Amino acid sequence: MSFVSKAFSRAARAFTPAVRPITSVASPLAPGVFSDPLVAGFATAMQSYTLPDLPYDYAALEPVISADIMKLHHQKHHAAYVNNLNAALEKYAAAEAKRDLQGMIQQQSAIKFNGGGHVNHSIFWTNLTPKGQASSAPSGKLAKAIETEWGSVDKFISTFNTQTGAIQGSGWGWLGLNKESGRLQIHTMANQDPLSTAGLVPLLGIDVWEHAYYLQYKNARPDYLKAIWQIVNWKNVEERLTQASP
Amino acid sequence: SFIRPSLITFSIFRICRSMSFVLPDLPYAKDALAPHISEETLNFHYGAHHRTYVTNLNNLVKDTPNQDKSLEEIIRTASPGPLFNNAAQVWNHTFYWNSLAPNAGGEPQGAIRDKIIENFGSFETFKQEFSKKATGHFASGWAWLVLNSETKKVEIVDTHDAGTVLTDPKYHPLLTCDVWEHAYYIDYRNARAKYLDAWWSLVNWKFAEHNLHAVYELKRRKS
Numbered sequence: 001m002s003f004v005s006k007a008f009s010r011a012a013r014a015f016t017p018a019v020r021p022i023t024s025v026a027s028p029l030a031p032g033v034f035s036d037p038l039v040a041g042f043a044t045a046m047q048s049y050t051l052p053d054l055p056y057d058y059a060a061l062e063p064v065i066s067a068d069i070m071k072l073h074h075q076k077h078h079a080a081y082v083n084n085l086n087a088a089l090e091k092y093a094a095a096e097a098k099r100d101l102q103g104m105i106q107q108q109s110a111i112k113f114n115g116g117g118h119v120n121h122s123i124f125w126t127n128l129t130p131k132g133q134a135s136s137a138p139s140g141k142l143a144k145a146i147e148t149e150w151g152s153v154d155k156f157i158s159t160f161n162t163q164t165g166a167i168q169g170s171g172w173g174w175l176g177l178n179k180e181s182g183r184l185q186i187h188t189m190a191n192q193d194p195l196s197t198a199g200l201v202p203l204l205g206i207d208v209w210e211h212a213y214y215l216q217y218k219n220a221r222p223d224y225l226k227a228i229w230q231i232v233n234w235k236n237v238e239e240r241l242t243q244a245s246p
Numbered sequence: 247s248f249i250r251p252s253l254i255t256f257s258i259f260r261i262c263r264s265m266s267f268v269l270p271d272l273p274y275a276k277d278a279l280a281p282h283i284s285e286e287t288l289n290f291h292y293g294a295h296h297r298t299y300v301t302n303l304n305n306l307v308k309d310t311p312n313q314d315k316s317l318e319e320i321i322r323t324a325s326p327g328p329l330f331n332n333a334a335q336v337w338n339h340t341f342y343w344n345s346l347a348p349n350a351g352g353e354p355q356g357a358i359r360d361k362i363i364e365n366f367g368s369f370e371t372f373k374q375e376f377s378k379k380a381t382g383h384f385a386s387g388w389a390w391l392v393l394n395s396e397t398k399k400v401e402i403v404d405t406h407d408a409g410t411v412l413t414d415p416k417y418h419p420l421l422t423c424d425v426w427e428h429a430y431y432i433d434y435r436n437a438r439a440k441y442l443d444a445w446w447s448l449v450n451w452k453f454a455e456h457n458l459h460a461v462y463e464l465k466r467r468k469s
Binding site for chain 2: 072109191209214215
C-alpha cells in the first residue's frame, strides 16, 4: 500500500461519527496522520466537538434549577469548554504535525480542563430531568446496588451530599461503578477532572462549581444538594449502569 | 502580645488567648465599590462567604492547640484539609478587601510603579499579564502581585482554591484578586474578564505600596 492510502486507512479507522458517545472522549489521532496534507483537513473536521442540545427546555428544571442558571450553564460555560477544547485540539494537531512534542505537551492541560468539562456536562444534562417526569427513586439493579452499598437510598443521598458538599473549590460529586469489583462508589473529583481518571465509570454526577447554583442558592451549597435529588433522572442512571455492566 | 508586627496594615488578632478569631470590618461601606462590585456581592462575599470561613475556623481550633496560634501560624503549619482551607481563606479574603478601595484604581505611583516598570517593561504589559493570569486560572483560585525576595523582582503568581502565597517564604504579597466564581458571578456572571476590568478600577495601589515598603523595612531591620 502506498503511504497516502495507508494514511487514509489509518484515518478511516480512527474516524468516529460527529455525534460522539457522550461517555467517551476520542483520543488524539495516531501520530503521523497529519503529516499527509490530504489527510490533515479531513482529520481536523473530525476533531470538532459540538455542544449537545439539552434534552429539555431551559425552564424545565424549575424550581430546582432556574432557567437563568440553565441558560448560562449550557450556552456559556459548557459552550466555552467545547470551543476551548476544539481550539486546544487544533493547536495540539498542529504541533503533532510538526512533531513538536513540547507544543503537544503544552496543550495537555487545556485538553484535560476543557475536555473534562465537556465530558462532565454532557453526562450531567442527561442525569437530570423535569420534576414531573422524574421517578422518585431508583429501581431494579440500581436500587439493589445502592442498598447493598449504603443500606438505603436515603443513606446514599446523605453520604453523597456530605462528601460533595465538602469539596473545596470547584468540583463534582459522582456515583460511579468500579468495573473490577462490580460495586458502586461515591467519589468526588476536583475541577473538571473526569471520573474516568479515577478508574470509575460515571453514572451520576452533580456539578458543585459555583456557577451551577450561585444565582439561586448563593453560598448555600447544601440547600442546592438537598434540592437536586427532586430532578435526578434515575432511569438515565440505571441505563448507564446497565451499559457499563458486563 | 498577639498583635504581632505584621507586614500588612490589617491584622487578624486576638486580644487574649481564649478569644476566637473575628471577621475584620470591611475597610469601606458595602456600597462603596459600586458599580464595579455591587453591594449585593459584598453582602454575600463578605457577609456570607468570609464570615463562614471565620466561623468554621473558630469551630476547628476550639479546644485544640491551634486556638493559641496566630492566623498566619495556623496557615503555615496546618496540613492540607479543612483547617488550612478555612484559615487561608480568612486571610486571603481580608487581604483581598484591602487590595480594593473606592476612588482608587488606575495606575500606581512611587516605588511600586518603578518596580513594575523595572520588571515588566511597562505598566500596560504588567496589566495584560496580570489579567491573563487571573482570567486564565482554571476553576477557583487567586491571582497575586508579589515581591519575590529571591529574584528581587515583583512577579505575578496564581494559587488554587484556598492556596495562599503566605506558605511560600520567598513571596511577599502586595495585592490579590479573588477569581472564585462567587467573587464575580452576581455582577458579571461567567464573564471573568469583565470582572478583571472592574478590579483594575478598584485596585488599591496605596496598599500595594505599603506592603512593598514593609518588606523593605523588614529587610533593613534584618541587615
